[in-house]
Amino acid sequence: MSKxxxxxxxxxxxxxxxxxxxxxxxxxxxxxxxxxxxISGNDEEEALVRVSVVDDEPSEPVxxxxxxxxxxxxxxxxxxxxxxxxxxxxxxTTAPAQDGGVEETVTLHVEGADExxxxxxxGRRGDTLRSIQFMVNLLSGRxxxxxxxxxxxxxxxxxxxxxxxxxxxxxxxERVRQSGELHRFEPMSGADRRYIHLALRDDPTVxxxxxxxxxxxxxxxxxxKADS
Amino acid sequence: xxxLLEYMVHNLVDHPEAVQIRERVTPYAVSYRxxxxxxxxxxxxxxxxxxxxxxxxxxxxxxxxxxKRVHIxxx
Numbered sequence: 001m002s003k004x005x006x007x008x009x010x011x012x013x014x015x016x017x018x019x020x021x022x023x024x025x026x027x028x029x030x031x032x033x034x035x036x037x038x039i040s041g042n043d044e045e046e047a048l049v050r051v052s053v054v055d056d057e058p059s060e061p062v063x064x065x066x067x068x069x070x071x072x073x074x075x076x077x078x079x080x081x082x083x084x085x086x087x088x089x090x091x092x093t094t095a096p097a098q099d100g101g102v103e104e105t106v107t108l109h110v111e112g113a114d115e116x117x118x119x120x121x122x123g124r125r126g127d128t129l130r131s132i133q134f135m136v137n138l139l140s141g142r143x144x145x146x147x148x149x150x151x152x153x154x155x156x157x158x159x160x161x162x163x164x165x166x167x168x169x170x171x172x173x174e175r176v177r178q179s180g181e182l183h184r185f186e187p188m189s190g191a192d193r194r195y196i197h198l199a200l201r202d203d204p205t206v207x208x209x210x211x212x213x214x215x216x217x218x219x220x221x222x223x224x225k226a227d228s
Numbered sequence: 229x230x231x232l233l234e235y236m237v238h239n240l241v242d243h244p245e246a247v248q249i250r251e252r253v254t255p256y257a258v259s260y261r262x263x264x265x266x267x268x269x270x271x272x273x274x275x276x277x278x279x280x281x282x283x284x285x286x287x288x289x290x291x292x293x294x295x296k297r298v299h300i301x302x303x
Contacts, residue, residue, distance in 0.1 A: 078286065081232035083293040120289045131285035134278065139239050
């Protein structure tokens with residue numbers, strides 16, 4: 001990142017004036033530069049300072065666009081080294097955030113003609129896809145943990161999975177409603193469980209809970225307490 | 229495959245010069261022995277081994293592309 005470190009010498013009536021001029025010329029803030037006072041100046045002589053940029057990295061955090069670009073580059077590198085021919089496109093979506101603001105999500109979509117390769121990248125129940133997403137985030141935003149996650153998707157897998165889980169949730173809810181007995185799902189990832197919770201959140205005839213820890217955490221659908 | 233492993237590991241650690249990768253190729257499998265700088269093992273293992281799992285999953289894809297299995301030892 002540190003290409004060239006600009007440094008200029010400027011004289012003015014006082015040191016403060018000289019520094020201000022130098023910063024204006026460099027287009028930098030005071031905390032991005034080192035200031036050397038060459039001549040402190042007095043009534044006869046003007047002050048002379050040398051102002052050098054110490055940190056050439058932008059002081060403000062990288063923009064969303066930059067992060068998306070970096071993440072995309074990382075993903076393309078991974079694909080290339082994996083021997084997979086795929087095309088990556090970045091899509092930015094916005095959704096209302098819980099705090100009332102707007103939440104931006106960047107999704108990197110991978111498309112490729114080779115079905116087998118796409119399937120390999122998804123892995124069993126999206127396991128490999130999660131690992132790829134984890135790695136992309138790790139390699140693209142190490143210094144910026146505050147940033148929301150970059151989502152990686154292959155051939156629209158995430159959306160298809162979501163639809164599949166939602167319809168399965170509704171089917172199982174129907175069964176619980178009819179039988180009056182709870183249904184316990186197989187262990188699932190947090191993202192998968194979330195789709196099921198959300199799908200049944202507004203269904204008054206059943207309620208859902210997660211039980212178990214870590215890898216074995218799973219959802220249970222209970223019939224609602226009979227109160228009619 | 230080796231370049232894939234190098235790409236990930238070199239970018240995860242602060243001292244890529246201390247990374248050592250030994251590769252052993254057989255017709256059906258490739259195995260790697262990976263060692264990093266003395267204080268950096270955590271960076272390629274991660275909490276609950278999450279980073280190591282990612283490395284292995286991604287390497288498994290590359291291996292499968294060549295019809296092989298892969299094994300990675302972290303020292």
